[in-house]
Amino acid sequence: MSAATIQKKADVLVVGAGIAGLQASLDLADQGKQILLVESQPSIGGRMINLSKVFPTLDCASCITTPRMASVAHHPSIDLLTYTEVNKIERTNGKFHASITKKPRYLDETACIGCKRCEEACTTFLPDEYDHSLGAKKAISIAFTNAIPQYPVLDMDECLLCGACAKACPTQCINFMQEPQEIEAEAGAVIMATGYNLTEISAKKQYGGDIYPNVISPLQMERLLAPHGPYGGVMRPSDGKIPDSIAFVQCAGSRDKSLGVPYCSRVCCMYAIKQAMLLSGSLPIADITIYYMDIRAFGKGYEQFYQNAKAMGIQFVKAKVGRISEDENHNPILRVERQEDCSQPEEVTHDLVVLSLGMVPAWIPDRDGIIPLEIGEDRFVRSVNEKITPSLTSMEGVFAAGTMTGPKDIVDTIVEAGAAATEAANYLRSQEGR
Amino acid sequence: MEEEKKLSYTEQIKELRARRGEGSKEKQERSKEQIKAQKAILAAIDKEAKTVPEIAEATGMNTQEVFWWITAMRKYNKVTDETKKGDYIAYRKK
């Protein structure tokens, strides 16, 4: 039934269009390389585009990401596929062959004008994954305000099949019968930039992150702080109360063998400090407490950022949080074992608690297939020459960028993406003579 | 391919509903529930702005569910923020 398979050819196949994939693509395309950039989500921009502001400069995340998104979308040397999955990548005769599936959005992208009338007409509300389920979307919707491209996706599993969207569409572009489009691509090199997931909020049973409505993930807090967040301000999910007392529990998903995440996730200290600073800006009278083991403000300008936060009155308490419960009004109660000042464990009630979750790889080769790259003990893709060429994977011609090789902040991710681009360009050149 | 293109969206829907069978009913039911919840909340804030706990009391729904619907209807311009009432925002039907 589906249309004939489309053939594509590029110098470099880049998998993942988060900040790492975008940067690697631009750094190669600006050198004249032809790029095929494949993103599984409806929009490019990755995790970064949904953050509020970024440390330590407090630039709005969108302001840093959107220029790159627009440059990628308009670059004459970048062929961009969104809402598209890579199924398999094989290396034969020094070339990479990828089988790729473009998932149906159930509309004709060449006709869609991104007017959102379909979304307005739709009557089915669903949790919005871009707001980490805090907010709502429709069964047909554009991912977020500044998404690229501005085409909606129809969630066929949830669609009522009422036809309201098709009726409202001024260009008649809705096609309920659309089939996946198969694509076969050939490339000279591959850059993998598949990013990270947060550790599961339910993983640590003692914290009840999946049970208590006011115990939230850091990405949910990012949305609450974002200019176009789901609530239009910082409120708590259980009842819309503007919180007076907010706590961050550090290392809630890292440095914890019981969770299978013994490593430090590198960014949690800084994002918690940043969120605390932004909170104290928008809720000047609120008490904000960060329960931590060590504050790891190691990057350029990070220590100074941490000291500013202390000077602003954010409370840093060296303590272990043993468990979390809640009272009848959904106020989270933390059992805190201070490691300074006082020895007795105490129970402290807050209005809202953020679990500073860690990072795990979003894609794991031996679990998810696609391409058999070696992984390390931590399950991130292993660099085979970590000190000198961190982007080198176990397969010749395949390079890694960003958080797929380990937790990393945005600055380190962008730098490493540039390094991966250099390696890919030089690999292509080394293959020319063969 | 050629044939499908010729199908109008109403014909497409008819065919897909047939394929779906019983699954359709379940979704219809959920849709009714969704409409009911929205109506109840909008009725509660038609005349005066109310906070989430106040709406919950008026409608008998739980606060978390009410807040999610307020968020949804705020996004799609059916509800607007009115004033701050204590630690809460009072919402009004637009």
Added chain:
Amino acid sequence: MEEEKNTQSEENESEEIRVGVYVCHCGGNISDVVDTKAVVEALKKNPNVKIAKDFVFMCSDPGQKLIIDDIIENNINRIVVSACSPTLHETTFRKALTRAGLNPYLYEHVNIREQDSWVHKGENEAATAKAIRLTAAGVEKIARQDPLEPIVVNAEGHVVVIGGGVAGMRAALALIKRGLGVTLIEKGDRLGGRALELDRVYPTEEKASDIVSQLENAVRAEKIDVRLNCEIELIEGFVGNFDVQIRGKDSKIDKVRAGAIVLATGFDHYQPYEGEFGYGKSPIVVTLPEFNKLIADMPQSDKFTYKGKDIKNLAFIHCVGSRQMEGVHQPQADGRVNDYCSRVCCTATLHTINKTLDKFPNLNIFDLYKDIRTYGHGHEDYYEKASKRGVTFFRYTDDSIPEYAPSSNGSGATLTMKDVLTWNEEVSIPADMIVLATGMVPRDISNLVGMLKLPTGTDRFLQEVHPKLRPVELANNGIMIAGTCQGPMDITESCAAAGASAAKVSILLSKKTIEMDPYVARVDEAKCDGCKLCLAECEYKGALFMAESYAHVNPALCVGCGACVAVCPPRAINIAGWTLDQFDGMIDAISMEELEPATVPA
């Protein structure tokens, strides 16, 4: 054909100015304070403005599309966007103009966020009035703007890399493999830099010497032009065409022409002042690099002997020379404290502690820290291992920095502090030897900083343009940075930075020419009366000269400072894009009393 061209150009000259104004909400960042609709309405009354609109995110794709559509469909030929700072999105919108077929310099970016809505919260009316005047000033400026063309210069396909450490070698290798010529300049008598001081490196436990020789062999195999015992005498020129003068050991000067420069000048170890934790006063106090050197060749033993004395208790103190607080720590020579974290010392210290315990399992080791920052891949393992092996950790704060006191018999010392981990109990730690985990300070490259006017931060390290937008580039066009000259990094991070800077150099030199902004002096031949007053003002040799009775500019050498502009009586010389007429127009708009012209002048 010829005639047609003439008509075309005449048409262009008499072309009506049609400005489009676009006001961004920035998702509330602006519109929560500035009434963007009022700005639009006020600007609509400006005679040069044909279209004025507001939008939630002008930088987004649909925002840019508004502009493109208006250029194509409504013949808009000048664009003003009032939004965030131009440093963020000026180029974004210039590119949009190009896509619409309009000269990208017919664009003015007005800042109503960082310099208006964000600083005038609560004064919404006044902030709106300001936004209107600033936007009107933007309109006045762009109405007086001619289309500009970028300056094109030839790009030398050769790169000078300064610094032969790991980062420098790594950058040099990436560049030569890319097909560019490379000269690698090292001050010392061999390649390898600071890595030469190390034994094994975390977390791979490779020998540092292996890493260095692996790189050095590759550098030799690729036939990179390596200059040992050499320093930079002078760098002149500009992006694409730098003239680098290299002074050898014999003081002979050699010249190399380069399209770009990569700085990989590295770091120095923080040197404790005399008496800092007893350093310099007592032989038992050493820095971490000194200690590493000391134990490198020691055989495994039950006993650790240092200067003829058995060492039983060994103390390590973190954050020496890093994370300093004003008023607590003694300032550095320039009066500032090192308020930054040196990033590598926590893991390096724990790495050394484990190595020490491998060799001397009977030692008592005390670790005095503020925070343990074992952030990277495999780092935490060293911390855990040290804890398991019985290392005693004490946490100090800036309120209770360990106090050093030599013991009465003079052979050891006591460190006294309040231990946060045991509820601020005062502890006295006996130490037969003390190791100070000293941080990184930038290598003194003041000659280069002065010569090239390189930007440095408050931490004295070289300052990138923007940590996320342009992390390995300096504001100096054509000069990149790699490694610890930018800030503390480990070898992995330095190599990644070197790779990233190689990418930026490759982009710059991938074509034979480089395009540069056209903001340089321009002479209106008809106005120039040949008075030569401007010549005396120009500091740049060859940039400004007289020929055929009027002043001429060499655009590749002119830096666009404008010193010549101010002294020209007939205003014949101006900086393209920043003319005095444009500024006069802006001042008119800023000083206008009424926000909207009452009547549109005929």
Added chain:
Amino acid sequence: MGDHNNMKILLITTMISSYPGANTVGQAHLHYSPGTYIIRVPDPVVFPESFYMRCYEKGIDGIIIMSSGSDCPYEGAYRRLSERVARVYVQMKENGIDPSRLKLTTICTVCKAAFLKEINEMQKNILQARADKEGVAA
């Protein structure tokens, strides 16, 4: 606040240091008077004496030239600028304009406190100059 709102202060900033400095103040969400208008130039050395005099004629109350000082990337520009400002002071005096309404200063990319201090001082100067003028008139 009312006094300050009927005041127009022109801040001449440089691309390399004081314009980004003004952005730093914005990013920190600090507050200053909205009667401040920032223009950016490669370097203020571009302006002839007549430019400043025209600004006062047009009703600008005060001008702060926020130069790059030692960070200035242009050879000799700062020296030329300070010499020019000295000549502007002479012209201001000749035309009965209080010299405290012009200030040459240096602002870096992170000089938040200094930036605000200069604006506050200029506001005081302008009020004082106005009072002095009224005093003379009376």
